[in-house]
Amino acid sequence: MKNAIIAAVAAAALLGSSGAEAQQRIKFEYWYGLTGQLGEILEQHCKRFNDAQQKFEAVCVGQGGYDKAEQNTIAAYRSKQHPTVVQIYDAGTVNFMLSGAIYPANQFAKDFSIDIDWSNYFPGIANYYATSKGEMWSFPYNSSTALLYWNKDAWAKIGKTKAPETIEEWFDDLRKMKAAGVECGFGFDYDTWMPLEQFSAIHNLPIATKANGYGGLDAELVFNKTKFADYMKDWKKLLDEGVARIQTAQVGKTIVQSFTDGTCASVLSSVANHGVVGSTAKPGLNWGVAMLPVYKDFKRHNSLVGGASLWVMQGKSRQEYEGAAALMKFLSTPEEALWYSTANAYIPVTKTGFDFMNKNGFYQDPKHAGRELAITSLTFTPPTENSRGIRLGNFTQIRAEIRSELEAAFTGKKDMQVALDEAAARSNQILRRFEQTFKGKTLP
Amino acid sequence: MEKRAAFSDLRLAGALIAPQLLLVFVFFYWPAAQAVYWAFTTQPPFGGSNEWVGFQNFEQIFTDRVYWNSVGVSFLFAGLSTALSVGMALLFALFVDRRLTGYRVHRFIYFWPYAVAAPAVGLAFRFIFAPEAGFVSAVNQWVPGLWNPALDGKDALALIVLANSWKMVAYNFIFFLAALQSIPRPLIEAAAMDGAGVLRRARDIQFPLLAPTFFFLLVINVTESFVDSFGIVDITTGGGPARATDLMVYKIYSDGFKGLDYSMAAAQSIVLMGVVIVLTFIQFRYVERRVHYS
Numbered sequence: 047m048k049n050a051i052i053a054a055v056a057a058a059a060l061l062g063s064s065g066a067e068a069q070q071r072i073k074f075e076y077w078y079g080l081t082g083q084l085g086e087i088l089e090q091h092c093k094r095f096n097d098a099q100q101k102f103e104a105v106c107v108g109q110g111g112y113d114k115a116e117q118n119t120i121a122a123y124r125s126k127q128h129p130t131v132v133q134i135y136d137a138g139t140v141n142f143m144l145s146g147a148i149y150p151a152n153q154f155a156k157d158f159s160i161d162i163d164w165s166n167y168f169p170g171i172a173n174y175y176a177t178s179k180g181e182m183w184s185f186p187y188n189s190s191t192a193l194l195y196w197n198k199d200a201w202a203k204i205g206k207t208k209a210p211e212t213i214e215e216w217f218d219d220l221r222k223m224k225a226a227g228v229e230c231g232f233g234f235d236y237d238t239w240m241p242l243e244q245f246s247a248i249h250n251l252p253i254a255t256k257a258n259g260y261g262g263l264d265a266e267l268v269f270n271k272t273k274f275a276d277y278m279k280d281w282k283k284l285l286d287e288g289v290a291r292i293q294t295a296q297v298g299k300t301i302v303q304s305f306t307d308g309t310c311a312s313v314l315s316s317v318a319n320h321g322v323v324g325s326t327a328k329p330g331l332n333w334g335v336a337m338l339p340v341y342k343d344f345k346r347h348n349s350l351v352g353g354a355s356l357w358v359m360q361g362k363s364r365q366e367y368e369g370a371a372a373l374m375k376f377l378s379t380p381e382e383a384l385w386y387s388t389a390n391a392y393i394p395v396t397k398t399g400f401d402f403m404n405k406n407g408f409y410q411d412p413k414h415a416g417r418e419l420a421i422t423s424l425t426f427t428p429p430t431e432n433s434r435g436i437r438l439g440n441f442t443q444i445r446a447e448i449r450s451e452l453e454a455a456f457t458g459k460k461d462m463q464v465a466l467d468e469a470a471a472r473s474n475q476i477l478r479r480f481e482q483t484f485k486g487k488t489l490p
Numbered sequence: 491m492e493k494r495a496a497f498s499d500l501r502l503a504g505a506l507i508a509p510q511l512l513l514v515f516v517f518f519y520w521p522a523a524q525a526v527y528w529a530f531t532t533q534p535p536f537g538g539s540n541e542w543v544g545f546q547n548f549e550q551i552f553t554d555r556v557y558w559n560s561v562g563v564s565f566l567f568a569g570l571s572t573a574l575s576v577g578m579a580l581l582f583a584l585f586v587d588r589r590l591t592g593y594r595v596h597r598f599i600y601f602w603p604y605a606v607a608a609p610a611v612g613l614a615f616r617f618i619f620a621p622e623a624g625f626v627s628a629v630n631q632w633v634p635g636l637w638n639p640a641l642d643g644k645d646a647l648a649l650i651v652l653a654n655s656w657k658m659v660a661y662n663f664i665f666f667l668a669a670l671q672s673i674p675r676p677l678i679e680a681a682a683m684d685g686a687g688v689l690r691r692a693r694d695i696q697f698p699l700l701a702p703t704f705f706f707l708l709v710i711n712v713t714e715s716f717v718d719s720f721g722i723v724d725i726t727t728g729g730g731p732a733r734a735t736d737l738m739v740y741k742i743y744s745d746g747f748k749g750l751d752y753s754m755a756a757a758q759s760i761v762l763m764g765v766v767i768v769l770t771f772i773q774f775r776y777v778e779r780r781v782h783y784s
Contacts (some may be wrong), residue, residue: 117747124537141750145536236730296616296640296727298623443749454732457641472556479550479751483532485541 071103074366075129076373078108079115079354080188084318087389088133088188094385095376102369104131112354113442116141119359123147128359130366131373133187135354137441139175140259142357143183144439144484149358149367150183158371162378166396170424171351174435177490178260184355185374186395188386190318191349191424192244193416194339198332200228200311209336216312216339217280220289223311232284233293233301233310236449236456240314240338241281243350246274247433248340248426250347254477259437263481263489267444267473270466273341279462282455292456306331314338316352317420320391324413335416337423347433348426353392384408393420437489439480444473522763528756535750547757556733557741557758561765564738567651568715575655576707579662580700584692586663587670597667604660608721615653616726639727643734646727650735653722654715662707669703670696701781709773716766738762 080088085108092106109115112135122128123145134142142148155162164172164182171189176182194216196209201219203226210216220231234241246253251272256265269275284290293304293313302319304310306327320335327333340346356377358370376382383399384406386392394400400421403409409418427433438444448469455465497503529547531540551557582600586593603611618625621638629637639645673696681691697704720739723729729736729744736744739762746755 113748117750120535120750141535144534146538147536292641294640296620296646296730297638298620298627440749440751443745443751446744446748450730450733453730457643457731459643459732476749479754482541482543483534483751483753485532 071099072101072365072369073103073105074131074362074369076104076106076131076133076370077115077119077129078106078133079110079112079135080133081108081111083322084188084390087386090389091377091382091386094382095373098376099372102372104369104373112138123359126361128361130359130362130370132357132359133354134184134357136174136352136435137445139184139355140437140439140441140489143177143490144487147360148183149360150181151185151358152181152183154358154367154371155374158367160371160374160378162374166398168351168395168397168400168421168425169429170348170433171395173429174351175355178437179490181490183490184357185377186351186355187353187377188318188390188392189351189353189395190316190392191351191420192240192314192338193317193320193335193419193423194337195305195313195315195319195323195333195335197305197308197311198334200231203228209334210339211336212342213277213280213339214342217284217289220284220312221287224287224289228311230291230304230310232290232312233304234281234290234314235292235294235301236452238445238448238452239316239352241277242269242274242448243436244314244338245277246272247350248338248347248423249273249344250430250432252432253436254438257431258435259439260431260434260489263439263477263484263487265438265477267438267470267477269448270463270470273344275463275466277341278452278455278466282462285456302326305333317393317417318353318391320414320417322391335419337419337426346426348429349423350433350435351424387417391417393417393424438477439484440476443476447472447476525756525759528753529760531753533752533756535752543753547753548761550754551757551761556736559733560736560738560741563647563734563736564716564765567647567654567719567735567737568712570647571651571654571658571715572708572711574651575658576662576704576711578655579659579707580666580704582659582663583666583670584696586667588688600663601660603657604664606657608657608718609725611653611657612722612725615649615656615722619649619652619726639731641731643731646731646735649726650719650722653726654719657722658711658714662711665703665707666700669700673699698782705773705778705781708777709770712769712773713766716762716769738765 076092078085078088089106089108092104096103107129109118115132116134116138119128119132119134128147152164154160167182167186171186172182173180175184175186194209198207200223201207201209204219204222206219210219223231242253245251246269251274252258253269254265254267256262259265281290285292291304291310293299293301293310299307299309301310301313302315302322303326305313305315306323308328308331317335323333337346338349356374358367362370378396380396380399380402383394383396384403387394387403388408394403408414429435451460451465451469454460455462460468528540530544531542533540582596586597586600619637619639621627621630621640626637637645639649677695678691681695686694717739719737720743723735723737723740724743727735729740738758742755742758742762745751745758
C-alpha cells in the first residue's frame with residue numbers, strides 16, 4: 047500500500063510539472079503544509095513573489111497539513127520527484143537535518159549569494175533551526191509562540207483587570223471565578239506544545255538530557271521528573287474540581303472555539319491564532335493576551351518558537367536553485383515581513399522586520415494589541431540549553447506517546463505520575479530506535 | 491455434466507490475463523515483498539542504508555503492551571461491527587423481502603451509505619455524536635456525562651463500531667436481499683399454507699438457504715474491519731482516547747507515516763496480513779463445513 051501511495055504521489059508530481067512547461071519563466075516547486083486560512087495566505091504570498099518576478103515562477107503546492115508535507119516530501123524524494131523548496135514544521139527539523147537530502151541554508155546562501163545577516167534573526171528563532179554549532183540549515187518562515195488568552199469580562203467578575211502572571215495566581219483566579227459562576231475557567235486539550243514544551247522552556251527545565259537532544263542522539267527524556275509533572279497534577283486537580291475542562295474537536299469544540307464563544311475564560315494557544323480569535327470572537331467578547339504564567343518560585347525565561355521553516359532540497363538544477371534563492375531574498379525583506387504578519391498573526395522572524403513593523407505603527411493598531419507580547423516572550427532572556435529548542439528524533443511520535451498517556455491520566459484511568467513515567471519510558475524506546483535507525487550518523 | 495470452455499492456445503490465454511497479473515504483481519506482490527524486506531531491517535525515512543536486524547522488529551512488537559492492546563481492540567471491533575452490520579442487514583433484507591410498507595424506497599436508499607467515502611462517514615458521525623455540540627448530545631441533557639467518546643474509551647469504540655457498521659449494513663443488505671429473492675416463492679408459499687408463521691419460515695427455510703451468502707459476508711466483513719477501517723478511526727477518534735480505538739491498521743499508519751518508522755510499520759503489516767490469512771483460513775475450514783451450497 048505504501049508503494050502505491052508513493053507511486054500516486056510521484057504521478058501527481060509528474061502531472062503537475064508537465065502541465066506547467068508551456069511558459070517561458072523558470073519554474074521551481076515549493077510545497078507547503080499550512081491549511082485553511084493560513085494556507086490561503088501563503089498562497090497569496092507566493093503570488094506576490096511571482097508577480098514581482100520576471101525570471102522565475104514558484105509553483106506552490108499545498109500538501110494538506112504539516113505532517114503530510116513532511117510525509118509527501120519524503121515519499122517524493124525516494125522517487126526523485128521532490129520539490130526545490132519545502133515548508134517543514136518544527137518537529138520535523140531533526141529528520142531533515144539527518145536526511146542527507148537537503149541543501150543546508152547557510153551553504154545555499156553562500157553558493158547563491160543571498161545576502162543574509164544570520165544574527166538578524168531573533169536568537170530564540172535562529173537557535174531552534176540551527177545545528178549544535180549554530181549554523182542555520184533552514185530559513186525560518188512562519189513563526190509563533192504560545193500566549194495566554196484571557197476573557198476580561200470573566201476576570202472582571204472577581205474584580206481583576208490584569209491577567210495573572212504566576213501560575214499560582216492564575217489557578218487562584220480560576221477557583222474564584224468558579225465561585226463567581228464562571229462555567230469554565232480554563233479549557234485545554236492534549237496538545238503537548240503549550241504545557242510541556244513551552245512550559246519547560248520558560249521555567250528553564252530540561253525535557254531531555256544532552257541539552258534537549260542538541261548534544262547527541264543518545265539523549266534521554268526526563269520531563270517526568272521535573273516541575274512539569276506537578277503542573278500536570280495541578281491541571282488534573284482543576285479538572286476534577288470542575289474549574290477546567292477538556293476541549294477537543296471530538297468533544298465538539300476546540301479550545302479556540304470554546305474561547306471565542308465565551309464558554310471558557312482562558313486558554314493557552316499560539317499567537318498565530320490571534321487573528322482567528324479576533325475575527326471569530328462573538329460580538330462584544332472582551333479579551334486580551336498575556337505571556338504564559340510562570341510558577342512563582344521560578345525565574346521566567348524565553349519561550350520557544352513554533353511554526354515552520356523553509357528547507358532547500360538536494361538534487362535540483364542550478365536554475366531552480368536560482369529561483370529558490372530569489373524567493374528567499376524576497377521573503378526576507380522587511381516589507382514582506384510586514385505584509386505577512388498583517389495577513390495572519392505570525393511574528394516577524396528578524397529584528398529588522400520587527401523594527402520596520404514598529405515604525406509603520408503595526409503594534410499600535412488596536413486589532414494587533416498584544417501581539418508584541420509574543421516577541422517579548424520569545425526574547426525574554428537569551429536562550430539557555432533548555433530554552434533553545436528540542437532536538438529529539440521522531441519527536442512527532444514522542445508527542446503522540448505523551449498525548450496518549452495524558453489522555454489516560456486526565457480521564458482518570460491512570461495516576462498522573464504513573465502515566466508520565468510510562469510516557470517517558472516509551473519515548474525513550476522511540477529515541478533508542480531512532481538512534482539505531484540512524485546508526486553511525488551524528489547530529490550536525 | 492458441466493461444460494467447460496478451454497483455450498487451445500495457451501499463449502493467447504496468457505496474453506489475456508497478463509495485464510491483470512501485472513497489476514496484481516505491481517500493486518500487491520511487489521509491495522508485499524518490499525514490506526517483508528523492510529520488516530527485517532531498519533529503514534531510515536529518506537531511504538538508503540537499510541540495516542539487517544533479523545527478528546528484532548517483531549520481538550519489539552510482541553513485547554509491547556500497547557501493541558497487544560491494539561490487537562485486542564481490533565478483534566473486539568471486528569467482532570462487534572460484523573455482528574451488528576450482518577445482523578441489521580439481515581433484518582432489513584427480510585423486511586424488504588416481505589414487501590413491508592415503503593419497501594421500494596428502502597430497497598433503493600439502503601445501499602447509499604456504502605457509496606459514501608469512509609472519511610465522510612467519519613466526519614458525519616463525529617458531528618452527530620459530538621458530546622457537547624452534536625445531535626446526540628441531547629442524551630447528556632437527561633443523564634449528564636452519559637455519552638462522551640472524547641473522554642470515555644468505551645464510547646469511542648462504540649462510535650467507530652456504529653460508523654463502520656452503518657457503512658457495511660448497506661453492502662450486506664444488497665447481498666442478503668438478492669439471496670432472499672432468489673429463494674423460489676413456491677417454497678415460502680407452501681410453508682405458509684402449511685401454517686408456518688413468518689419467524690418459522692425464516693428459521694426453517696430462508697436462513698438455511700442464506701447460509702452461503704451469510705458465510706461470504708462473514709469473511710468479507712471480518713476482513714474489511716481489520717484492513718479497511720482506517721478512514722473512520724482517523725477522522726472520528728484518532729485512535730484515542732488513551733488508545734481505546736487504536737486498531738492495528740491505524741497503529742501501522744501512525745507508526746509508519748506519522749512516526750516515519752517504516753520498518754516497524756512493515757513488520758506490523760506482516761502480522762496483520764498473517765492475522766487476516768489465519769482468520770480466513772479458520773472460517774473456510776470450520777464455518778464453511780456447515781454451509782450447504784445449492
